[in-house]
Amino acid sequence: xxxxxxxxxxxxxxxxxxxxxxxxxxxxxxxxxxxxxxxxxxxxxxxxxxxxxxxxxxxxxxxxxxxxxxxxxxxxxxxxxxxxxxxxxxxxxxxxxxxxxxxxxxxxxxxxxxxxxxxxxxxxxxxxxxxxxxxxxxxxxxxxxxxxxxxxxxxxxxxxxxxxxxxxxxxxxxxxxxxxxxxxxxxxxxxxxxxxxxxxxxxxxxxxxxxxxxxxxxxxxxxxxxxxxxxxxxxxxxxxxxxxxxxxxxxxxxxxxxxxxxxxxxxxxxxxxxxxxxxxxxxxxxxxxxxxxxxxxxxxxxxxxxxxxxxxxxxxxxxxxxxxxxxxxxxxxxxxxxxxxxxxxxxxxxxxxxxxxxxxxxxxxxxxxxxxxxxxxxxxxxxxxxxxx
Amino acid sequence: xxxxxxxxxxxxxxxxxxxxxxxxxxxxxxxxxxxxxxxxxxxxxxxxxxxxxxxxxxxxxxxxxxxxxxxxxxxxxxxxxxxxxxxxxxxxxxxxxxxxxxxxxxxxxxxxxxxxxxxxxxxxxxxxxxxxxxxxxxxxxxxxxxxxxxxxxxxxxxxxxxxxxxxxxxxxxxxxxxxxxxxxxxxxxxxxxxxxxxxxxxxxxxxxxxxxxxxxxxxxxxxxxxxxxxxxxxxxxxxxxxxxxxxxxxxxxxxxxxxxxxxxxxxxxxxxxxxxxxxxxxxxxxxxxxxxxxxxxxxxxxxxxxxxxxxxxxxxxxxxxxxxxxxxxxxxxxxxxxxxxxxxxxxxxxxxxxxxxxxxxxxxxxxxxxxxxxxxxxxxxxxxxxxxx
Numbered sequence: 088x089x090x091x092x093x094x095x096x097x098x099x100x101x102x103x104x105x106x107x108x109x110x111x112x113x114x115x116x117x118x119x120x121x122x123x124x125x126x127x128x129x130x131x132x133x134x135x136x137x138x139x140x141x142x143x144x145x146x147x148x149x150x151x152x153x154x155x156x157x158x159x160x161x162x163x164x165x166x167x168x169x170x171x172x173x174x175x176x177x178x179x180x181x182x183x184x185x186x187x188x189x190x191x192x193x194x195x196x197x198x199x200x201x202x203x204x205x206x207x208x209x210x211x212x213x214x215x216x217x218x219x220x221x222x223x224x225x226x227x228x229x230x231x232x233x234x235x236x237x238x239x240x241x242x243x244x245x246x247x248x249x250x251x252x253x254x255x256x257x258x259x260x261x262x263x264x265x266x267x268x269x270x271x272x273x274x275x276x277x278x279x280x281x282x283x284x285x286x287x288x289x290x291x292x293x294x295x296x297x298x299x300x301x302x303x304x305x306x307x308x309x310x311x312x313x314x315x316x317x318x319x320x321x322x323x324x325x326x327x328x329x330x331x332x333x334x335x336x337x338x339x340x341x342x343x344x345x346x347x348x349x350x351x352x353x354x355x356x357x358x359x360x361x362x363x364x365x366x367x368x369x370x371x372x373x374x375x376x377x378x379x380x381x382x383x384x385x386x387x388x389x390x391x392x393x394x395x396x397x398x399x400x401x402x403x404x405x406x407x408x409x410x411x412x413x414x415x416x417x418x419x420x421x422x423x424x425x426x427x428x429x430x431x432x433x434x435x436x437x438x439x440x441x442x443x444x445x446x447x448x449x450x451x452x453x454x455x456x457x458x459x460x461x462x463x464x465x466x467x468x469x470x471x472x473x474x475x476x
Numbered sequence: 477x478x479x480x481x482x483x484x485x486x487x488x489x490x491x492x493x494x495x496x497x498x499x500x501x502x503x504x505x506x507x508x509x510x511x512x513x514x515x516x517x518x519x520x521x522x523x524x525x526x527x528x529x530x531x532x533x534x535x536x537x538x539x540x541x542x543x544x545x546x547x548x549x550x551x552x553x554x555x556x557x558x559x560x561x562x563x564x565x566x567x568x569x570x571x572x573x574x575x576x577x578x579x580x581x582x583x584x585x586x587x588x589x590x591x592x593x594x595x596x597x598x599x600x601x602x603x604x605x606x607x608x609x610x611x612x613x614x615x616x617x618x619x620x621x622x623x624x625x626x627x628x629x630x631x632x633x634x635x636x637x638x639x640x641x642x643x644x645x646x647x648x649x650x651x652x653x654x655x656x657x658x659x660x661x662x663x664x665x666x667x668x669x670x671x672x673x674x675x676x677x678x679x680x681x682x683x684x685x686x687x688x689x690x691x692x693x694x695x696x697x698x699x700x701x702x703x704x705x706x707x708x709x710x711x712x713x714x715x716x717x718x719x720x721x722x723x724x725x726x727x728x729x730x731x732x733x734x735x736x737x738x739x740x741x742x743x744x745x746x747x748x749x750x751x752x753x754x755x756x757x758x759x760x761x762x763x764x765x766x767x768x769x770x771x772x773x774x775x776x777x778x779x780x781x782x783x784x785x786x787x788x789x790x791x792x793x794x795x796x797x798x799x800x801x802x803x804x805x806x807x808x809x810x811x812x813x814x815x816x817x818x819x820x821x822x823x824x825x826x827x828x829x830x831x832x833x834x835x836x837x838x839x840x841x842x843x844x845x846x847x848x849x850x851x852x853x854x855x856x857x858x859x860x861x862x863x864x865x
Contacts, residue, residue: 200782393589
């Protein structure tokens with residue numbers, strides 16, 4: 088499964104000794120064995136973007152890439168020219184083994200910001216991964232394991248299209264915010280698709296998946312989503328169907344990130360309907376999803392709609408027109424706020440399911456948007472007070 | 477002390493049985509005994525503003541107010557026309573006792589959103605407080621106690637001006653964010669000052685005090701800051717000196733709120749210097765202050781500068797021009813990030829003091845701004861998962 092579900096890809100994940108956890112796989116390699124090598128990427132908009140992001144942006148700029156090296160155990164962010172040199176050296180090592188140019192090899196890193204990588208270990212890891220490359224399910228799963236940090240489970244996806252396949256893997260658990268999450272994601276397909284169509288499909292899918300989850304409001308320096316197409320199926324897909332499948336892959340992986348949000352005990356869906364535009368619905372949903380107070384209340388199984396509307400009320404009129412006296416809020420199907428006033432009693436709300444649905448109707452239009460987030464728990468604080476990331 | 481430090485004011489705080497904590501004072505009254513009754517107010521910009529906010533805005537619109545009733549134990553927010561009727565009835569009761577019009581009496585409430593107040597208890601509390609009005613220190617302190625919710629300590633200020641005095645009290649601990657905090661604040665002065673000068677002094681002071689603290693990024697429905705002037709000293713102050721003293725009072729009270737931030741173990745000062753404008757410095761400081769990951773790290777005594785710069789990097793170029801390669805970050809005096817790269821080792825930073833100073837120099841100009849916040853702790857989550865507010 089994972090990235091090797093699509094034909095024309097091989098992968099590996101090995102223990103290189105970069106991670107502070109003994110025996111943890113920490114270097115992954117994904118290789119596009121062709122016959123084609125179209126590629127697209129979406130990267131963090133953080134101005135302190137990491138060295139591997141700077142490097143990989145250059146790699147996919149021409150719409151092509153042959154391989155990706157990914158490491159956990161170090162983000163190689165805020166490391167200056169020496170850090171960029173490390174990303175370049177990493178790409179060069181795999182390029183040598185594959186007999187291609189280094190500017191065809193993307194690099195992704197995740198871990199602590201502000202420290203250089205142990206380059207010798209990374210390069211040895213690249214060699215070891217190259218030696219173990221395989222197209223079987225286990226090889227793809229090894230790669231998905233190697234990119235995990237605080238993730239509790241590997242996150243993968245496989246989608247069967249009309250004569251072609253998509254596979255994918257993602258890591259991400261904390262430092263997850265709209266405009267990408269702290270995440271590394273590689274999606275592969277054996278469909279025959281041009282670079283331009285890949286890029287368009289990926290950007291549209293990311294905008295409605297990874298850009299609509301928020302674990303903790305923190306944007307990373309290293310976020311990267313890559314889509315590689317081998318063309319090995321020989322099938323030129325219907326473009327709408329293909330775009331739908333890329334969106335489904337991103338949506339599944341994004342949902343898995345929320346499901347594994349650091350320390351979380353509830354996955355929370357904030358759906359805003361009745362807005363005058365999708366953009367205004369999205370602004371409202373994000374404002375509610377960002378409320379620490381609400382997220383603590385949900386952890387305490389308290390359907391505290393006051394914290395929903397007080398967050399909604401911070402959205403400026405210029406960004407979302409609505410009248411507070413018209414707004415309704417349903418929590419897990421119970422209308423606890425009706426026209427800006429108390430509705431049914433909050434004791435009627437069953438907060439025991441892991442999924443909590445908060446449905447807000449602005450009653451001004453027909454547009455809607457959904458954002459997923461997590462609750463804020465004691466474990467989230469534990470993890471992030473103790474873990475240097 | 478508190479609001480009775482200034483001449484011409486009497487106050488009381490009584491147990492009315494509104495709060496769920498038995499024996500807790502929960503109704504306060506502050507009366508301006510004159511000879512003048514100039515007043516100014518600043519209120520939440522939350523669109524779901526509470527009934528008492530709607531009422532009190534109307535009271536101070538003409539620049540005058542004779543008294544304030546404040547209650548804890550219920551916010552009277554999102555309670556519709558009936559809630560507004562409760563605020564009006566509360567003002568009417570005190571107005572009757574004082575022999576003034578009800579539109580000269582402001583009302584402030586704090587507590588759970590979305591429930592009506594037990595009006596009988598509030599009105600009995602007003603009667604009881606009226607009967608106990610006093611100008612001594614103890615009466616002022618009783619009032620400061622009566623407005624507390626999750627606050628661990630009453631928060632008061634007294635400032636001796638040139639021939640006149642200012643006194644004040646504030647409550648606030650959680651739901652504290654820029655653009656006012658979840659807070660009720662009453663500041664009194666016996667200076668002779670016009671309504672216009674009061675308003676101008678208050679707005680300027682609030683902008684640089686209560687609008688520059690952020691405990692948890694959550695804006696309340698009930699935030700109110702009132703400044704009342706009795707003129708009892710007979711002194712017309714130098715206006716610049718007076719404005720400075722109002723700013724000092726607000727600054728002290730704002731700093732006390734951060735010092736009592738829910739569950740906090742560190743007070744964190746984020747100072748951004750070298751910006752091209754104060755506004756851009758402020759945007760940067762707020763972005764850093766809003767980072768849950770940084771706040772968890774500080775709780776863990778980890779001087780994690782990577783989480784400082786990754787937050788800074790989310791500020792759009794259009795809002796703050798700077799080059800990541802020029803930025804320096806000092807934590808408690810140690811330059812841990814130098815020119816966007818690692819500086820001195822983070823192990824050199826002493827994180828044991830309660831105050832943590834994070835100094836960011838953008839190196840593009842001469843403007844600066846400071847924001848105060850708290851760390852994010854296990855107790856914050858405990859308090860907000862268990863407490864219905």
